[in-house]
Amino acid sequence: MSKKITIIAFLLIAFSIKAQDSLSTKNERIKVDGVAVVIGKNIVLESDIDKFKKELQQRIEGKIDITDCEILEEIMTQKLIAHHAVVDSVVVTDAEVESEVERNIGYFVQQLGSMEKVLKMYGFNDEDDLREELGSIQKEQLLIKRERSGITEKIDVTPEEVRTYFKNLEKDNNLPEFSAEIELAQIVKYLKPTEAETNRVVAKLKELKKEIEDGYSFRLKAIINSDDPAVSGNGAGSGGKYTITRESGFIKEFKEVAFSLDEGEISEPFESGFGFHIIQVEKVKGQERDVRHILMQPKISQQELDASKAELEKIRNEIISGKISFEDAVVNYSEDVETKNNKGLILNPESNDTKFDLTLMGPELYAKVNNLKTGEITEPFYEEIRGGEKMHKIILLKSKNDTHKADFVKDYEKIQQLTLQKRQEEAIEKWVENKIGDTYIKIGNDYKKCEFKNNWKKD
Known part of the structure; x- marks a missing residue:
């Protein structure tokens, strides 16, 4: 696989969300948009190619010349794999x-700083639209990933193959x-609200x-009362109203409560990762529920914010002065479950390693x-x-x-992975040739x- 096509394949997954039109339904898009290709039951629209090309050029600053036909062929390959995953x-x-x-x-918000910035960057009206689109994308990507794994699971490379691959590139x-x-x-x-503040919020929701x-x-x-930012908008979540199914991309606690209620019933206050809610089921429509909710998030006082920051400043100073190592400070003080048992190392969700x-x-x-130096x-x-x-955080x-x-020595693992990827892509290419027919x-x-x-x- 050429470097050009490798970049396309990577960005198709990493930025596929950018190529979606969140402002209209799939059927509406097809009416106003041209169909470039149909693979099984999967449709590729002309706008998908155009939007992806623009995103690709932005990401690589126009340094690589890629035709619409090259982009389309890689998209077709992904859609073919997705089709046969279902088959x-x-x-x-x-x-x-x-x-x-x-x-x-979580990764998008961490990278960009807030949900509002994520919605703005990717062109979505609200978080519900984003979740629905991401759910569709992630399901297809998981299907593709598993089908590809089935095709390539027995492929491996020897050290000699890695060396030969490197020497050829050199x-x-x-x-x-x-x-x-x-x-x-x-x-x-983590900043936790006081028990008194939590009790205040629960009492207010009961009222x-x-x-x-x-x-x-x-x-x-x-x-008047909800902390859900969508409540004052015009889309999903306006006035606290959502239409959900069991497959909707809402958090587990929300769906469990919503589907336990009868029509017209209002829940007791319950907690989720977002805060505390009450839900009313307005209408039951087969597998769908029209629900309204009020979200209230317990407040953190400025005094608590200052105390938390001061505690981390003290920990940082102790690390810098040599009183405690960073790794020991992680064990003793950090409250993040995912990194606490990994010496504090943050895992990159895109690559599943620490780089x-x-x-x-x-x-x-x-x-x-x-601007940090190593160890700072x-x-x-x-x-x-x-x-x-x-x-x-620090x-x-x-x-x-x-x-x-x-x-070769310093980057052996990366070169080994490139060699393996080349072998895997060759296997995928043979599989594609056979399945097209x-x-x-x-x-x-x-x-x-x-x-x-x-x-x-099929000439």
């Missing part, structure tokens, strides 16, 4: 999709350049529940760590992620590798002129 009865559960959606939303003066990478570790102190049962408008009570590519890092995190620690800073979870720059040409494929007239690597046109 082969590959199983992807709702829980797995929800987990991926949560992971990605001989052709085609050694890859690896971007600057860093490893980060963190200590996190609102009684008032609504006595005849007050749930919609108006939601607009972060500086060129792909979100602007807010980049600004905090870019940020000042304590405040962060609020989706669900209203609030915290103070981050250690554990290691940093500058941009460099591939070195027995798959329904219809190519739009505007793309029949394309010169594809594979016989998609």
